[in-house]
Amino acid sequence: MEQPPMRKLSITVADVARAAGVSKATAARVLGGYGTVSDKVRALVLETATSLDYRPNELARSMTTGRSGTIGVVVGDIENPFFSSAVRGIADVARMGGYTVILTNSGEDIDAEKAAVKTLRAKRVDGLIVSAANSYDFDHLQEISQSGCPLVLLDRALPSLSVDTVTTDDRAAAEQATAVLIRKGHRDIAYITACDTKDHRLKDLDDIRTASVRLRIEGFMAVCSAAGISAPLDAVQLGANGRDSCAKLSRALLQSPTPPSAIIASDSLIALEVFKAARHLGLSIPDDLSLITFHDADWTTVTSPPITVVRQPVYQLGETVAALLIERINGATDLARHIVVPTELIQRSSVSAKA
Amino acid sequence: MEQPPMRKLSITVADVARAAGVSKATAARVLGGYGTVSDKVRALVLETATSLDYRPNELARSMTTGRSGTIGVVVGDIENPFFSSAVRGIADVARMGGYTVILTNSGEDIDAEKAAVKTLRAKRVDGLIVSAANSYDFDHLQEISQSGCPLVLLDRALPSLSVDTVTTDDRAAAEQATAVLIRKGHRDIAYITACDTKDHRLKDLDDIRTASVRLRIEGFMAVCSAAGISAPLDAVQLGANGRDSCAKLSRALLQSPTPPSAIIASDSLIALEVFKAARHLGLSIPDDLSLITFHDADWTTVTSPPITVVRQPVYQLGETVAALLIERINGATDLARHIVVPTELIQRSSVSAKA
DNA sequence: GTGAAAGCGCTAACAT
DNA sequence: ATGTTAGCGCTTTCAC
Numbered sequence A, B: 001m002e003q004p005p006m007r008k009l010s011i012t013v014a015d016v017a018r019a020a021g022v023s024k025a026t027a028a029r030v031l032g033g034y035g036t037v038s039d040k041v042r043a044l045v046l047e048t049a050t051s052l053d054y055r056p057n058e059l060a061r062s063m064t065t066g067r068s069g070t071i072g073v074v075v076g077d078i079e080n081p082f083f084s085s086a087v088r089g090i091a092d093v094a095r096m097g098g099y100t101v102i103l104t105n106s107g108e109d110i111d112a113e114k115a116a117v118k119t120l121r122a123k124r125v126d127g128l129i130v131s132a133a134n135s136y137d138f139d140h141l142q143e144i145s146q147s148g149c150p151l152v153l154l155d156r157a158l159p160s161l162s163v164d165t166v167t168t169d170d171r172a173a174a175e176q177a178t179a180v181l182i183r184k185g186h187r188d189i190a191y192i193t194a195c196d197t198k199d200h201r202l203k204d205l206d207d208i209r210t211a212s213v214r215l216r217i218e219g220f221m222a223v224c225s226a227a228g229i230s231a232p233l234d235a236v237q238l239g240a241n242g243r244d245s246c247a248k249l250s251r252a253l254l255q256s257p258t259p260p261s262a263i264i265a266s267d268s269l270i271a272l273e274v275f276k277a278a279r280h281l282g283l284s285i286p287d288d289l290s291l292i293t294f295h296d297a298d299w300t301t302v303t304s305p306p307i308t309v310v311r312q313p314v315y316q317l318g319e320t321v322a323a324l325l326i327e328r329i330n331g332a333t334d335l336a337r338h339i340v341v342p343t344e345l346i347q348r349s350s351v352s353a354k355a
Numbered sequence C: 001g002t003g004a005a006a007g008c009g010c011t012a013a014c015a016t
Numbered sequence D: 001a002t003g004t005t006a007g008c009g010c011t012t013t014c015a016c
Helices: A013-020 A024-032 A039-052 A058-065 A081-096 A110-122 A139-146 A170-183 A211-226 A243-255 A268-280 A314-329 B013-020 B024-032 B039-052 B058-065 B081-096 B110-122 B139-146 B170-183 B211-226 B243-255 B268-280 B314-329
Strands: A070-075 A100-105 A127-130 A151-154 A164-168 A189-192 A262-265 A290-294 A308-311 A338-341 A344-346 B070-075 B100-105 B127-130 B151-154 B164-168 B189-192 B262-265 B290-294 B308-311 B338-341 B344-346
Touching (some): A024 A039, A070 A110, A081 B081, A081 B100, A100 A110, A100 B100, A110 A139, A110 B100, A127 A314, A151 A314, A164 A170, A189 A243, A262 A268, A314 A338, B013 B024, B024 B039, B081 B100, B081 B314, B100 B110, B110 B127, B127 B314, B139 B151, B151 B314, B170 B211, B170 B344, B189 B211, B243 B268, B268 B290, B314 B338
Parallel strands (some): A164 A338, A189 A262, A262 A290, A290 A308, B070 B100, B164 B338, B189 B262, B262 B290, B290 B308
Antiparallel strands (some): A308 A344, B308 B344
């Protein structure tokens, strides 16, 4: 097990050039794979390079070319299976396109998000994918896109920001879910979201600036109203982010004087806590409480009963967002595109007719 | 909404220096936060910088300093909640230490892993965290560590590679899980792992080179043998990677002429498929089949019955591995450390006395 | 405390 | 096809 002698620096193009007896430019051409070199010289240089164990320095390359070959991704919470699937999709497409991804986790904190964006830019990423944590505060994103750095929004559209965006078909999905519930006779339906407003109360739909959530709530309310259900706005529960917060909110809701007979959860993490809360309180699903959740997390088929879900093709969402970004990086200049991938309501057994 | 005039390049230290009427070196000193500058000049430079909207170029900085402020992470599958939790831990600690993480997904493919490592090095990451996909093939890792680039192994130790490693207490965990089963009268216990051998058969424990898995199987076998159970090696099921593969393997196992009365799953993805297979075949857990799984995935509390698990502090695993790496980057030169974080067997209701 | 100048490893004109 | 020469934006001696 021999240790390489403490060589000061790593092998550079210049070293290879010298050893091969060619100019730096020629060596660089073959090592960098550009320009034209004779096969003979190419072979020679390549051989010398391997024998010297030459390793290209991407940093230096990026410096001169201006392209870093990386795309920056900032998500709210990589632990949320929604995001991990999306990130997998992004990473796969990125790799295929010759990019690597720098991942940052905002923890849904706007300051962390801003810092992340700043760092990512400083590292000269070729493009940015972000799922905005806060829909009130996106000057940093606006600035990014104005500065000419390609930016694609993941899952959460910002209507006032005209950039490429990939979301799921939120409004239709919410409408379907709500309609299923109403058809079964439910009239006290709660919609629980991690989204929040400044004062944690929802007086006006405009307070919800995150388009995905607003669309869902719009769909929810529209169907409720059409069914003659009053004040559906009050049925929206805000701020369910984090395990504890979800758990607390779920219990409070189910123990209230007028508990809902059905709940729509905005993601699988929320649904899980609702499920636990119901069980904890001795409530049966679906007899005492019907439940539908967004995101077809793998465990939703394995509970008793299995849960009716809005299936979102999350991996594909990630693939798409990455593909769009790479197109932009490669110079696409069309107007901002908004791609919405379709969802599908998978009916299982967590919804029953209202007692 | 005014668009900034197409300025060719971004603002550099030189621009700020010129505008502030100081030398490039001075401007660089305050902007880079090193050396000594008078408060007066510092204030002036800072002011000019913000008014010019100066953004440091980390790439250039890295070029000259040799430090990139990034750590490379390569995991098998970011969609696996085990890894997403670990990555979250890594990302959090990294951010705290002023590092950002470049994430790559090997898909448990050794060639992808090698490519990832190569790319990461080319990008001059300050250190590397990897969960090795293949325990036979790690020359690339050996080389990394020999070249002086800090490397820490995540969850999967490579005994023949002397580098910092963080794992869970695999052997003890497996022993406990097995003991619980045996105490309940089970003698036909299968252990299912994603790990694999060249010919997909397990004739010799030495064929399992991934230390974490080998330790688990060792623990499993030791307890089995002590209980007088013969040929426990045959009870180990290999190659359960990927949803379909897991499903197929699970069904085949449960439908075999001599199905096990209990199963230990090596991760929560496997357990989920076992659970589904059992349900699919009309087998009751725990009456017809007892189940214990590694990894306390959140859904394991919510099934009927809730599942007995080996709780692994995965987030902490990530934190620890990142902390170790950062220590190394900062110059720690002690011998390779192997930290094993303790696990805990959480008994729930998926294990019953053998009928 | 501040400035001048030399590089880091690479690519990109521009010659030859 | 190959060599020469500048830089990219920053840090870092080394003078002053």
